[in-house]
Amino acid sequence: MTALLDDALRDVIDRLDVGVFVLNRDLEVLFWNSFMVANSGKSVSEVIGRKLPELFPELPERWLRKKVDTVFILKNRSFTAWEQRPYLFRFQHNRPVTGGVEHMYQNCTFNPCRGDGDEVEMVAVTLQDVTDLAMAHRALEIARDRLEQSSRVDGLTGLFNRSHWEQCLVGEFKRSKRSGTEFALIMFDLDHFKAINDNYGHPAGDEVLRAVGQCLQQLIRETDIVGRYGGEEFGVIAPDCDLDGACGLAERIRTEIEALSVVHEGLPIHVTTSLGVALCSAEVESHEALIGHADEALYRTKHEGRNSYRVYRSG
Amino acid sequence: MSDTIQLSADQCDCLQEVVNVAMGQAGDSLARLLGVFVTLSVPKIEIVAPADVHRIMEGKYVSATRQAFQDGKGKDGLRGEALVVFGDSSFRELAELLQYDDEDMGCVAEQELLLDISNVLNGACLTGIADQLGEELFYSPPSILGQGERIAQMLERDNLHWESALSVEINYKLENRSFDCDLLLLMPDTAISHLAGKLDQILEDL
Amino acid sequence: MARKQVHKSLPASWDVDVSFAANGLEGLQAIREGKGEVVFLDLTMPDMDGYEVLRQIRQEGLKCVVIVISADIQPEARERVIKAGALDFVKKPINGDKLADVLRTYGLI
Numbered sequence: 001m002t003a004l005l006d007d008a009l010r011d012v013i014d015r016l017d018v019g020v021f022v023l024n025r026d027l028e029v030l031f032w033n034s035f036m037v038a039n040s041g042k043s044v045s046e047v048i049g050r051k052l053p054e055l056f057p058e059l060p061e062r063w064l065r066k067k068v069d070t071v072f073i074l075k076n077r078s079f080t081a082w083e084q085r086p087y088l089f090r091f092q093h094n095r096p097v098t099g100g101v102e103h104m105y106q107n108c109t110f111n112p113c114r115g116d117g118d119e120v121e122m123v124a125v126t127l128q129d130v131t132d133l134a135m136a137h138r139a140l141e142i143a144r145d146r147l148e149q150s151s152r153v154d155g156l157t158g159l160f161n162r163s164h165w166e167q168c169l170v171g172e173f174k175r176s177k178r179s180g181t182e183f184a185l186i187m188f189d190l191d192h193f194k195a196i197n198d199n200y201g202h203p204a205g206d207e208v209l210r211a212v213g214q215c216l217q218q219l220i221r222e223t224d225i226v227g228r229y230g231g232e233e234f235g236v237i238a239p240d241c242d243l244d245g246a247c248g249l250a251e252r253i254r255t256e257i258e259a260l261s262v263v264h265e266g267l268p269i270h271v272t273t274s275l276g277v278a279l280c281s282a283e284v285e286s287h288e289a290l291i292g293h294a295d296e297a298l299y300r301t302k303h304e305g306r307n308s309y310r311v312y313r314s315g
Numbered sequence: 316m317s318d319t320i321q322l323s324a325d326q327c328d329c330l331q332e333v334v335n336v337a338m339g340q341a342g343d344s345l346a347r348l349l350g351v352f353v354t355l356s357v358p359k360i361e362i363v364a365p366a367d368v369h370r371i372m373e374g375k376y377v378s379a380t381r382q383a384f385q386d387g388k389g390k391d392g393l394r395g396e397a398l399v400v401f402g403d404s405s406f407r408e409l410a411e412l413l414q415y416d417d418e419d420m421g422c423v424a425e426q427e428l429l430l431d432i433s434n435v436l437n438g439a440c441l442t443g444i445a446d447q448l449g450e451e452l453f454y455s456p457p458s459i460l461g462q463g464e465r466i467a468q469m470l471e472r473d474n475l476h477w478e479s480a481l482s483v484e485i486n487y488k489l490e491n492r493s494f495d496c497d498l499l500l501l502m503p504d505t506a507i508s509h510l511a512g513k514l515d516q517i518l519e520d521l
Numbered sequence: 522m523a524r525k526q527v528h529k530s531l532p533a534s535w536d537v538d539v540s541f542a543a544n545g546l547e548g549l550q551a552i553r554e555g556k557g558e559v560v561f562l563d564l565t566m567p568d569m570d571g572y573e574v575l576r577q578i579r580q581e582g583l584k585c586v587v588i589v590i591s592a593d594i595q596p597e598a599r600e601r602v603i604k605a606g607a608l609d610f611v612k613k614p615i616n617g618d619k620l621a622d623v624l625r626t627y628g629l630i
Contacts, residue, residue: 074344076438079456084427109456174463177376328522335565336613339592346595355565355593447614521525
């Protein structure tokens with residue numbers, strides 16, 4: 001009865017719509033089910049007793065060895081997921097017509113098989129085709145990205161709007177914390193902007209903002225992220241930038257805006273800008289704190305005569 | 316503290332010892348995985364309500380993973396989700412120990428690293444606890460809850476529902492390197508009651 | 522709880538007085554007061570850990586036999602405590618038979 005059941009189970013595993021294979025500690029193949037045969041194009045007799053990395057040179061051998069070793073040593077299941085490692089074997093996916101993806105996405109589980117002495121003797125790997133799941137997930141992401149794109153930009157200036165720009169700042173802040181690198185933040189606003197609106201009318205003010213937006217886009221590096229923070233307030237995130245670099249950028253923004261001549265109903269309008277520069281170093285605790293620092297420097301610029309920049313001083 | 320289910324002093328003491336033993340096993344696994352000596356500290360145990368979880372690594376940017384576990388006995392059994400919260404530790408050093416290649420060390424490799432370490436800690440710790448309680452636990456693959464965010468943000472976004480959390484604060488120190496993480500076992504009240512019952516059995520046997 | 526478990530695991534026939542300490546500092550004080558000819562020492566403890574207790578025992582030349590009982594099952598933990606002067610190392614969760622074996626090996630029972 002047991003033998004019959006064993007045979008039946010072996011048959012089920014062989015025909016499962018999931019890849020199943022078994023390896024010993026030397027990564028030699030001990031079992032290879034039909035799913036693996038069908039997708040790899042390698043028959044059972046071709047693979048049994050041979051080392052997996054020799055059969056599939058594209059496999060990340062060092063990583064695989066470590067993964068399998070860990071299961072042997074710790075006697076604990078281990079996993080890989082498509083989100084981090086899209087595939088283990090570069091198999092074709094089974095949607096040749098409606099596809100749109102180049103390979104099968106896979107989730108794998110590495111299961112310890114213990115012998116009589118409680119030691120792990122083999123590792124049984126299951127490989128699940130999760131291409132459908134991955135594609136659905138992707139389609140969702142693309143749709144979300146499109147929606148986001150349309151809600152990112154400020155209509156008047158063509159710069160990022162506040163909410164998107166702040167998201168970028170949060171992202172840059174996290175990246176900097178992870179990698180231990182610094183970046184600079186410049187906050188600035190246009191001097192006496194209210195007077196422009198009062199003297200020339202709101203359409204003139206809009207004209208100035210539009211011109212400033214264009215000017216900024218031409219001025220910054222591709223990696224810099226510039227956004228309209230408020231009415232006439234702007235922010236520039238400058239990744240991988242030290243204080244000297246940031247001061248240079250601030251000064252360029254100042255001179256370029258000073259040189260702008262916006263003609264409204266035949267009258268030239270000139271604006272100047274006051275800037276605050278802050279560096280996101282290891283001590284800065286949050287992106288809000290960083291904005292606070294740049295604002296504080298900006299406030300000093302205003303008080304000390306405008307049309308200039310100041311650097312945040314801690315303490 | 317809130318009006319969530321509480322353990323008696325004896326039950327807490329007993330759980331402390333159970334977790335201590337499980338953490339020893341998890342520490343050993345971690346040491347084998349990384350090939351370094353791991354210094355253990357006394358695990359801090361507390362039952363916390365959802366609102367109190369935000370205090371964990373408060374204000375700090377953390378990364379976290381989640382992994383579900385259950386004993387196969389349904390609604391009233393031992394079940395929940397294990398969260399591993401990593402502090403702003405240096406991933407580079409961990410990656411070096413795990414022999415992740417330098418060029419691999421992007422955001423994705425960092426996630427894989429977090430998942431591998433979580434799986435090892437959860438696997439050893441949960442199995443250790445279950446063994447002592449005379450239970451068997453099944454667990455799902457781990458997944459990323461969030462990276463470089465505040466814990467409150469992650470929990471809000473993922474809309475996790477639980478009633479009580481068994482907070483097991485562990486601090487592993489690797490020799491010449493530091494590495495902090497918190498292990499949180501989030502459970503419904505029924506599971507905590509189940510756990511309390513098991514602890515009473517151990518206490519009776521003494 | 523850990524202390525009760527150790528107590529319960531001691532051979533029933535062993536005719537000794539047992540004192541308990543809640544942490545390393547208390548334990549060390551008890552040893553100084555001569556309450557511990559045989560000391561069962563945990564490694565992870567609040568206030569003063571087991572390694573520190575071993576160091577103090579050696580430094581002060583306190584007369585006692587130390588058997589470490591710990592959940593720290595890393596092979597290196599065992600090597601370290603033996604080097605620091607412990608007689609033997611017993612893994613948690615504690616097993617009465619194993620403990621009796623150890624006590625017998627060293628002629629303590």
